[in-house]
Amino acid sequence: GEDVEQSLFLSVREGDSSVINCTYTDSSSTYLYWYKQEPGAGLQLLTYIFSNMDMKQDQRLTVLLNKKDKHLSLRIADTQTGDSAIYFCAEGGTGGSYIPTFGRGTSLIVHP
Amino acid sequence: GAVVSQHPSWVICKSGTSVKIECRSLDFQATTMFWYRQFPKQSLMLMATSNEGSKATYEQGVEKDKFLINHASLTLSTLTVTSAHPEDSSFYICSARGRQSNYGYTFGSGTRLTVV
Numbered sequence: 769g770e771d772v773e774q775s776l777f778l779s780v781r782e783g784d785s786s787v788i789n790c791t792y793t794d795s796s797s798t799y800l801y802w803y804k805q806e807p808g809a810g811l812q813l814l815t816y817i818f819s820n821m822d823m824k825q826d827q828r829l830t831v832l833l834n835k836k837d838k839h840l841s842l843r844i845a846d847t848q849t850g851d852s853a854i855y856f857c858a859e860g861g862t863g864g865s866y867i868p869t870f871g872r873g874t875s876l877i878v879h880p
Numbered sequence: 881g882a883v884v885s886q887h888p889s890w891v892i893c894k895s896g897t898s899v900k901i902e903c904r905s906l907d908f909q910a911t912t913m914f915w916y917r918q919f920p921k922q923s924l925m926l927m928a929t930s931n932e933g934s935k936a937t938y939e940q941g942v943e944k945d946k947f948l949i950n951h952a953s954l955t956l957s958t959l960t961v962t963s964a965h966p967e968d969s970s971f972y973i974c975s976a977r978g979r980q981s982n983y984g985y986t987f988g989s990g991t992r993l994t995v996v
Contacts, residue, residue: 801985803987808971808990808992809989809990810884810886810973810987810988810989810990811924811973811975811987812987813985813986813987856923856924858985860985867914867926867929868914868975868985870923870924871923872922872923873922873923875921
């Protein structure tokens with residue numbers, strides 16, 4: 769079945785860049801997503817990338833997709849303490865019956 | 881953007897009682913709703929998927945008689961935890977998907993259920 773893998777923890781210093789990596793197995797994924805979850809809250813969509821794109825940039829966020837290797841990354845530039853959260857990678861597709869698959873989440877800790 | 885309102889945010893109930901959690905899509909039609917359960921420091925566990933007007937499809941191991949899901953309209957889905965027990969204590973999150981898949985899956989803010 770489909771599988772999405774992420775490292776569980778990442779610790780960075782405030783002001784540095786953070787890179788969160790994700791690998792997936794379903795080559796038919798149409799969209800790949802990054803979600804952010806703060807403590808006690810639901811998931812917030814940060815950004816998504818269509819599977820025929822290599823890169824997408826949105827302010828401090830840069831998503832890189834290597835479709836051949838099924839590797840997705842999220843880079844956060846100038847990481848702030850407010851970026852501390854759990855980041856989930858997810859893959860999904862079109863069609864009402866397509867069930868998204870989430871990774872286990874990467875806990876990002878930003879320290880001064 | 882797409883918004884899903886989930887209520888209540890937290891609830892404490894006694895063992896044996898039932899609890900209903902609501903999710904409403906405020907500005908789009910939710911053709912598909914997903915209900916997840918999240919354990920501390922763990923990922924989302926999909927419990928069931930429901931399409932508007934149809935019976936929910938439950939994942940293996942999820943008791944359909946215990947976790948009742950209703951998706952009667954394109955803007956409302958409910959999860960009822962029946963005869964709750966302490967082991968049902970968890971964080972429950974709904975997610976809605978509209979007709980345009982590039983919006984991703986919009987999540988509710990979650991419900992913290994504590995059964996005492």
